Amino acid sequence: MQELVLVGGGHSHALALRSLALQSVTGVRTTLVSPARHTPYSGMLPGLVAGHYRFEESHIDLLRLCRWAGVRFVAGRVVALDPQARRLTLRDGSAIAYDVVSIDIGSQPELDAVPGARQHAVPVKPVAGLWQRWQAVYARLQAQPAGARDYRIAVVGGGAGGVELAMAMAARLAGRGVRVALWCAGPVILQGYNACARRAVQRALARLEVAVQVDARVARVRPGSLLLADGRGADYDELFWCTGAAAAPWVAASGLRTDASGFLQVRDTLQTVDDDRVFAAGDIAAQVAHPRPKAGVYAVRQAPVLTHNLRAALLGEPLREYRPQRSFLSLVSLGGKRATAARGPCSATGAWVWRWKDRIDRAFMARFTDLPAGPVRDRAL
Numbered sequence: 001m002q003e004l005v006l007v008g009g010g011h012s013h014a015l016a017l018r019s020l021a022l023q024s025v026t027g028v029r030t031t032l033v034s035p036a037r038h039t040p041y042s043g044m045l046p047g048l049v050a051g052h053y054r055f056e057e058s059h060i061d062l063l064r065l066c067r068w069a070g071v072r073f074v075a076g077r078v079v080a081l082d083p084q085a086r087r088l089t090l091r092d093g094s095a096i097a098y099d100v101v102s103i104d105i106g107s108q109p110e111l112d113a114v115p116g117a118r119q120h121a122v123p124v125k126p127v128a129g130l131w132q133r134w135q136a137v138y139a140r141l142q143a144q145p146a147g148a149r150d151y152r153i154a155v156v157g158g159g160a161g162g163v164e165l166a167m168a169m170a171a172r173l174a175g176r177g178v179r180v181a182l183w184c185a186g187p188v189i190l191q192g193y194n195a196c197a198r199r200a201v202q203r204a205l206a207r208l209e210v211a212v213q214v215d216a217r218v219a220r221v222r223p224g225s226l227l228l229a230d231g232r233g234a235d236y237d238e239l240f241w242c243t244g245a246a247a248a249p250w251v252a253a254s255g256l257r258t259d260a261s262g263f264l265q266v267r268d269t270l271q272t273v274d275d276d277r278v279f280a281a282g283d284i285a286a287q288v289a290h291p292r293p294k295a296g297v298y299a300v301r302q303a304p305v306l307t308h309n310l311r312a313a314l315l316g317e318p319l320r321e322y323r324p325q326r327s328f329l330s331l332v333s334l335g336g337k338r339a340t341a342a343r344g345p346c347s348a349t350g351a352w353v354w355r356w357k358d359r360i361d362r363a364f365m366a367r368f369t370d371l372p373a374g375p376v377r378d379r380a381l
Contacts, residue, residue, distance in 0.1 A: 002314055004030045005098040007078050008105035009039035009062045011296055012281035015303035021069030028314055035077040037063045040127040042296045043361045046333040049134055049168035060368045068371050081254040083275045100277050100313050107283035107294055110244030116221030121241035124161055137238055141176050151178045152235060156218055157242030158184025164333050165242055170208040171335030180210045185217035197342035200349040204334035245294050247284060259286040268321035270306050281306045290324050297328045331357040
């Protein structure tokens with residue numbers, strides 16, 4: 001019995017699990033290791049915060065998926081990888097051996113670059129922590145009596161994640177005496193987006209009364225206050241951190257080659273450059289021949305190649321190569337049921353874009369809720 005271990009419940013692995021179950025490999029036991037039973041679909045996270053979706057609509061139930069697929073589910077967090085011994089170590093000290101391993105654990109906000117951020121900010125990832133904190137904030141503000149002082153929410157990060165989160169919070173808390181501020185270190189928000197899309201998002205931020213601060217790099221975080229690089233200060237009651245992208249420290253500690261940010265360097269087959277038995281996909285992977293920004297669309301597109309190559313590695317068959325597209329469609333939620341679509345120099349904004357995005361997101365999630373009935377042949381446990 002060969003051991004295939006999937007570390008993390010990201011988009012690539014969720015899709016791979018579904019495909020592997022429908023075309024299973026005899027003589028292989030598959031294990032998924034994830035710290036949480038539910039994994040969020042990133043495209044629906046702003047809608048979840050804004051109140052457009054329920055938790056179960058925006059999260060994949062990994063345990064249910066594994067039971068359907070005949071896959072062993074291990075609730076735990078990997079803290080070490082030993083490629084020579086082909087062994088993973090979990091936080092509780094237990095170990096899992098593998099013949100082939102795939103890593104899809106995503107990225108996390110870079111907190112350690114700014115003193116005090118790790119101690120006082122709520123990172124956007126892991127989403128479970130963000131969701132719990134947001135629910136607590138929302139419940140507290142719902143109970144706040146009329147005429148109470150303004151509540152100040154600060155969101156640090158001018159990329160799509162920070163912008164969407166700020167607008168989702170502002171839309172959900174409209175009329176409750178809450179001031180939302182977005183702090184962006186660069187000269188503009190949404191760097192890399194075309195000017196038309198950026199203007200549409202800026203208008204949406206203004207309608208929601210989100211105060212946007214550009215050229216505002218946070219140098220230090222103190223309890224209840226931000227200190228900017230130019231010497232200015234700003235107070236907050238709640239701080240959410242959406243800037244940068246960092247890899248889990250154990251990835252680089254494995255000895256496998258990583259890029260400057262600690263992400264695993266992989267070939268076009270999605271195998272690491274050092275070890276044919278270690279695969280990586282999604283944000284944690286840095287494709288050496290085709291570097292691309294971190295975006296969920298690449299994880300989804302990698303899934304068919306990853307699935308084929310994991311099966312091929314176990315069977316000793318030829319592998320395929322993944323060639324990422326140069327540009328992709330970006331759909332930015334605008335707090336309410338409106339969105340902006342952008343690709344290259346083209347963009348569009350309106351309620352119809354949100355409905356289009358909603359259909360895409362629900363169709364993706366339906367792959368994990370509307371699972372084929374009946375047993376899948378040749379499942380190996």
